[in-house]
Amino acid sequence: MADVVFQERRVAHRPSVGKRSSLHYALKRKSTVAFLMALPLILLVALLVVYPALYSLHLATLNKSMTKFIGLGNFEFLFKRDTFWLVVKQSCIFAISAVIFKALIGFIVAHFVHNVPANKQRRWRGMLLVPWVIPPAMSTLAWLWLFDPSYSAFNYTLSFFGIGPIPWTGDAMWARFSVILVNVWYGAPFFMIMYLAALKSVPDQLYEAAAIDGANWWQRIWYVTLPMMRNIIAITTLFSLIVTFANFDIVRILTAGGPLDHTHIFATWAFRVGIEGSDIPLGASVSLFMVPILAVAAIFILRDISKRGNEA
Amino acid sequence: MSTLTIDKAGPRRKVKYGSMSRDRAWALRWSYFFLTVFAIFSLTPPLYMLITSLKSSAEISAATNPWWVYHPTLENYIQLLTSNQFLRFFWNSAWVSIIVVTITMLISVPAAFALARMKFWGSATLATGVFLTYLIPDSLLFIPLFKTFALIGDWTGIQLINRWYVLLFIYPTLTVPFCTWIMIGYFASIPKELDEAAIIDGASWFQTLTRIFIPVALPGLIAATIFAFTVSWAQFLYPMVFTTSTDQLVLPVGIITTLIKGDVFNWGQIMTGALLGAAPPLIIYAFLMDYYIAGLTAGATKG
Numbered sequence: 001m002a003d004v005v006f007q008e009r010r011v012a013h014r015p016s017v018g019k020r021s022s023l024h025y026a027l028k029r030k031s032t033v034a035f036l037m038a039l040p041l042i043l044l045v046a047l048l049v050v051y052p053a054l055y056s057l058h059l060a061t062l063n064k065s066m067t068k069f070i071g072l073g074n075f076e077f078l079f080k081r082d083t084f085w086l087v088v089k090q091s092c093i094f095a096i097s098a099v100i101f102k103a104l105i106g107f108i109v110a111h112f113v114h115n116v117p118a119n120k121q122r123r124w125r126g127m128l129l130v131p132w133v134i135p136p137a138m139s140t141l142a143w144l145w146l147f148d149p150s151y152s153a154f155n156y157t158l159s160f161f162g163i164g165p166i167p168w169t170g171d172a173m174w175a176r177f178s179v180i181l182v183n184v185w186y187g188a189p190f191f192m193i194m195y196l197a198a199l200k201s202v203p204d205q206l207y208e209a210a211a212i213d214g215a216n217w218w219q220r221i222w223y224v225t226l227p228m229m230r231n232i233i234a235i236t237t238l239f240s241l242i243v244t245f246a247n248f249d250i251v252r253i254l255t256a257g258g259p260l261d262h263t264h265i266f267a268t269w270a271f272r273v274g275i276e277g278s279d280i281p282l283g284a285s286v287s288l289f290m291v292p293i294l295a296v297a298a299i300f301i302l303r304d305i306s307k308r309g310n311e312a
Numbered sequence: 313m314s315t316l317t318i319d320k321a322g323p324r325r326k327v328k329y330g331s332m333s334r335d336r337a338w339a340l341r342w343s344y345f346f347l348t349v350f351a352i353f354s355l356t357p358p359l360y361m362l363i364t365s366l367k368s369s370a371e372i373s374a375a376t377n378p379w380w381v382y383h384p385t386l387e388n389y390i391q392l393l394t395s396n397q398f399l400r401f402f403w404n405s406a407w408v409s410i411i412v413v414t415i416t417m418l419i420s421v422p423a424a425f426a427l428a429r430m431k432f433w434g435s436a437t438l439a440t441g442v443f444l445t446y447l448i449p450d451s452l453l454f455i456p457l458f459k460t461f462a463l464i465g466d467w468t469g470i471q472l473i474n475r476w477y478v479l480l481f482i483y484p485t486l487t488v489p490f491c492t493w494i495m496i497g498y499f500a501s502i503p504k505e506l507d508e509a510a511i512i513d514g515a516s517w518f519q520t521l522t523r524i525f526i527p528v529a530l531p532g533l534i535a536a537t538i539f540a541f542t543v544s545w546a547q548f549l550y551p552m553v554f555t556t557s558t559d560q561l562v563l564p565v566g567i568i569t570t571l572i573k574g575d576v577f578n579w580g581q582i583m584t585g586a587l588l589g590a591a592p593p594l595i596i597y598a599f600l601m602d603y604y605i606a607g608l609t610a611g612a613t614k615g
Binding site for chain 2: 297298
């Protein structure tokens with residue numbers, strides 16, 4: 001590519017007369033080169049992201065053997081099934097409570113890390129980020145083993161406090177709690193690291209001014225820290241909401257949707273129906289229910305991006 | 313911070329200064345206490361992996377204290393590292409990750425350069441579109457992608473389902489958008505004078521990219537590489553959907569489908585496998601923590 005560009009350049013510079021047209025040509029050439037450089041990206045996004053996304057809309061309107069167009073038949077079928085409403089409910093419970101706890105824990109831990117002397121922050125940050133670094137499929141296996149019905153290390157420890165064996169993954173409510181717990185464990189460090197970066201960007205003078213004005217710690221958080229971090233909090237929460245809604249690994253490995261489909265979320269149920277049950281159109285219809293939340297988040301994030309563009 | 317303010321207020325309020333610094337000392341102690349609690353919470357699963365991996369099956373089924381190893385043994389490690397199947401998973405994972413990282417960098421670095429510096433028709437829209445693509449999750453795309461690749465197999469006779477290299481086509485959809493996005497951020501922060509000087513000196517656009525932008529934005533490049541590697545290494549849904557034969561599996565799926573046989577859970581080996589599977593990202597993290605964190609925070613703070 002470089003050689004071609006170079007030759008074109010020489011040719012373009014030779015005629016010194018008609019400056020305007022050569023300038024015009026140069027501009028055109030620059031944009032052509034730029035387009036070529038971005039072409040692999042455009043192709044990748046078009047063929048492997050945009051096309052499948054549209055294709056799943058088409059798939060959702062076919063019957064199970066994919067021979068007949070049945071319009072919204074798949075959706076009608078889903079709306080009549082109790083399991084579907086269970087999945088919708090559980091997806092919302094799972095995503096919203098997990099994100100709230102991740103954000104709270106991340107916020108609190110970020111403050112504690114920010115509090116300790118700067119030379120020790122690195123070590124703490126290093127330890128606290130480990131859950132985010134381990135592939136979630138691998139760490140969920142460790143949790144599965146910690147929750148094991150007969151050898152649970154948690155139950156072993158709790159038995160010393162007289163707390164009876166807890167059916168971590170066996171009982172519907174406890175299983176819901178367990179998948180949220182593992183998700184919080186995995187995702188809280190991400191919030192912590194984002195909030196820590198945001199905390200460091202708040203100028204010290206603001207806190208000094210607040211301290212002179214006699215603000216207590218709560219007022220300092222409410223009137224100084226939170227307004228300064230608002231952007232990062234919004235972006236991180238939206239981003240995490242998307243990722244948590246779309247989660248697959250943790251639920252799949254920890255409970256596989258059980259007991260009795262009580263912990264299925266959209267992704268795991270779409271996998272169960274579409275790939276394991278080989279009803280691809282129905283699976284596509286299930287996963288399409290993630291689109292509304294994605295769209296809402298995308299609108300907010302886009303607004304933020306354009307706002308930032310205006311500031312710059 | 314607050315002590316500093318009081319300090320400036322003069323010696324008259326020395327009493328207050330003392331109480332404030334005592335408050336701070338207590339705040340520090342509480343910080344350490346809670347940080348320790350959270351660190352224990354964070355490190356329990358990986359440590360428990362390590363503890364279990366050092367136990368023999370007999371010790372695990374004897375149900376002694378689960379938090380302690382009475383007879384440490386490396387038997388699980390030896391069994392896994394001499395098993396052809398496990399090594400196969402490891403190599404599949406390693407090849408997939410390394411090739412995907414290469415593909416990702418070859419696509420996203422030139423694209424980011426074009427989008428950050430050489431405006432063309434629709435480049436601003438494309439930059440935003442790239443970020444939106446990053447937000448489309450794998451769990452939305454796996455069914456249509458599976459069907460598409462199955463159809464390609466039917467039409468052309470090129471069988472891609474249940475081959476490990478099909479992942480080379482699919483993983484870039486996860487890595488390229490984010491890497492492009494953070495590289496746009498890094499490239500945009502390079503002063504315009506640098507590349508203008510290079511162009512005036514007669515460098516081509518390609519030379520500007522390789523001689524100036526890549527060296528200057530090297531930290532960003534390393535962060536993007538680490539991101540692409542960890543994402544490809546950890547990906548679970550796509551290999552679960554696209555590969556089924558045991559010789560085509562990557563590590564996470566391989567451990568889950570082969571070591572968990574029916575109701576017989578060989579936990580010692582499962583934990584060893586999980587620990588070995590977690591090792592490459594952990595090692596990279598241990599040595600390149602700052603780049604790792606830079607990549608993590610770049611998505612929201614840059615661009």
